Amino acid sequence: GDYNGPLRPRVHYSPPKGFMNDPNGLFKDVNGTWHLYYQYNPTDVVAGNQHWGHATSPDLYTWTNQPIALFPPNSTSGVFSGSIVVDPENTSGFFPNSTNGVVAIYTLNTPEKQVQEIAYSFDDGYTFTPYSGNPVLDVGSNQFRDPKVVRYGDSWVMVIAFASEYVIGIYTSPDLKEWTHASNVSHIGFLGVQYECPNLVEIPIRNSSTGTDKGWVLTISINPGAPLGGSITQYFPGEFNGTHFVPHDGATRLSNFGKDDYAGQFFYNESVSIGWASNWEYRNLVPTATEGWRSSMTLPRENYLIDSGVRGWELVQEIYDIQPILSDQLASSDNLVNTTSQVDFGNSTSVYFDMNITYPADVTFSTYASINFTFSTQSSNEQFKGGYILTGSTPNTIWVDRGNTNGFDYPLFTNKFSASQVKPAERIQGIIDHSLFEVYVDNGSVVGTVDVYPTEPFTSLSIGTGDLPEGSTVSLQVWGLKDTWA
Numbered sequence: 177g178d179y180n181g182p183l184r185p186r187v188h189y190s191p192p193k194g195f196m197n198d199p200n201g202l203f204k205d206v207n208g209t210w211h212l213y214y215q216y217n218p219t220d221v222v223a224g225n226q227h228w229g230h231a232t233s234p235d236l237y238t239w240t241n242q243p244i245a246l247f248p249p250n251s252t253s254g255v256f257s258g259s260i261v262v263d264p265e266n267t268s269g270f271f272p273n274s275t276n277g278v279v280a281i282y283t284l285n286t287p288e289k290q291v292q293e294i295a296y297s298f299d300d301g302y303t304f305t306p307y308s309g310n311p312v313l314d315v316g317s318n319q320f321r322d323p324k325v326v327r328y329g330d331s332w333v334m335v336i337a338f339a340s341e342y343v344i345g346i347y348t349s350p351d352l353k354e355w356t357h358a359s360n361v362s363h364i365g366f367l368g369v370q371y372e373c374p375n376l377v378e379i380p381i382r383n384s385s386t387g388t389d390k391g392w393v394l395t396i397s398i399n400p401g402a403p404l405g406g407s408i409t410q411y412f413p414g415e416f417n418g419t420h421f422v423p424h425d426g427a428t429r430l431s432n433f434g435k436d437d438y439a440g441q442f443f444y445n446e447s448v449s450i451g452w453a454s455n456w457e458y459r460n461l462v463p464t465a466t467e468g469w470r471s472s473m474t475l476p477r478e479n480y481l482i483d484s485g486v487r488g489w490e491l492v493q494e495i496y497d498i499q500p501i502l503s504d505q506l507a508s509s510d511n512l513v514n515t516t517s518q519v520d521f522g523n524s525t526s527v528y529f530d531m532n533i534t535y536p537a538d539v540t541f542s543t544y545a546s547i548n549f550t551f552s553t554q555s556s557n558e559q560f561k562g563g564y565i566l567t568g569s570t571p572n573t574i575w576v577d578r579g580n581t582n583g584f585d586y587p588l589f590t591n592k593f594s595a596s597q598v599k600p601a602e603r604i605q606g607i608i609d610h611s612l613f614e615v616y617v618d619n620g621s622v623v624g625t626v627d628v629y630p631t632e633p634f635t636s637l638s639i640g641t642g643d644l645p646e647g648s649t650v651s652l653q654v655w656g657l658k659d660t661w662a
């Protein structure tokens with residue numbers, strides 16, 4: 177692949193060429209290498225002809241493309257989304273002589289129906305053999321897909337979408353081959369038109385009020401029919417006993433306030449996740465096709481749950497350790513109160529900023545108190561804007577606006593996004609990576625992912641604060657990011 181195009185992200189994964197959607201089969205092998213598979217059309221820049229593409233990484237940012245891992249058996253079928261597990265105890269019987277056996281569990285989509293198949297690997301996930309007894313789960317439905325499997329006690333547990341029935345099925349198995357239906361979770365949260373790509377995982381709880389240090393979360397992606405249109409992912413913290421999942425409450429919670437974060441998946445046995453940074457409303461239309469590719473992944477995230485009391489349960493999605501890809505420090509200030517910093521970063525660099533803010537106790541904010549950041553191009557007068565509103569009718573609100581860019585003009589390519597918090601932000605981390613911007617507020621309590629298509633690269637960042645009350649402090653660090661494909 178050629179990763180030099182002006183719209184190519186340099187630290188977010190994108191495929192060598194062709195079309196990518198959902199992350200699949202995420203796992204870390206016994207050598208510590210991270211594996212990312214993905215829904216892949218190698219022959220066109222639109223969805224269809226689905227394979228499992230494959231890439232590996234030591235740090236979740238620096239990727240090496242690998243040969244395609246799973247191929248459809250014929251031209252009318254597709255290998256749809258699914259997951260991977262490691263089977264050190266050889267429960268599957270595929271691995272009598274090894275403790276690093278890898279099994280992929282995925283949907284085979286045919287014109288008639290969607291069935292679940294498995295394939296096994298003796299070489300840590302580089303090559304696979306389909307199981308001769310496939311399919312392993314066939315309920316005769318053409319809307320039954322996206323198995324995600326975890327280990328619970330002595331059992332394998334699968335969550336899978338009965339997409340158009342708003343049902344997540346829970347199945348159990350001793351060996352990944354025989355699956356027994358255990359229960360359903362149905363009609364929860366936003367329904368949209370379909371449920372897709374569920375995940376049910378146990379992740380850490382921080383600030384636990386009950387003393388437990390791990391909790392379960394069910395994620396369900398919906399498409400179309402997201403509140404902002406198209407596709408988005410929602411989540412439900414809750415209890416799981418090996419066969420039944422019960423959400424803690426009836427609240428609906430989205431995992432992103434942007435429009436470009438879908439079908440996220442957790443790595444097997446890890447609290448790390450990655451999402452697909454696009455939206456089914458316009459994924460086949462975005463202008464990166466001129467560079468021969470479409471769609472990128474979100475940043476990797478380290479996830480945990482908090483029980484915030486008043487606000488109930490929340491999923492926090494921190495940026496995964498970004499240290500390995502920091503390059504030149506472009507700015508550093510401990511004193512950005514009511515002043516703006518101008519950072520020129522040239523036209524080939526992706527940029528990360530990290531702003532930390534404190535406020536005096538019991539403060540009232542003036543009408544204009546705000547934080548602002550704007551990325552600009554050299555000569556085309558395009559801008560990507562964002563900021564944080566501290567006061568007024570929508571206080572404690574992060575916002576971004578991709579409307580002042582000219583590379584993609586489409587009615588459903590919504591310009592403005594925002595999300596409000598209960599109290600003022602104390603940390604804002606942002607990344608511009610050519611055609612993708614992400615913001616993480618308060619260490620990932622609120623996350624926004626938005627594609628952005630300027631006609632020429634952004635080359636400068638203007639970032640600052642205004643009308644903050646006396647006694648506030650603001651520090652800022654800005655870093656260029658390594659070109660992980662160079």
Ligand code: FRU
Nearest residue numbers: 198215226256257321372439
């Ligand atoms: C979600 C999805 C899945 C399906 C895959 C097909 O984006 O529609 O439900 O398995 O994409 O590529």
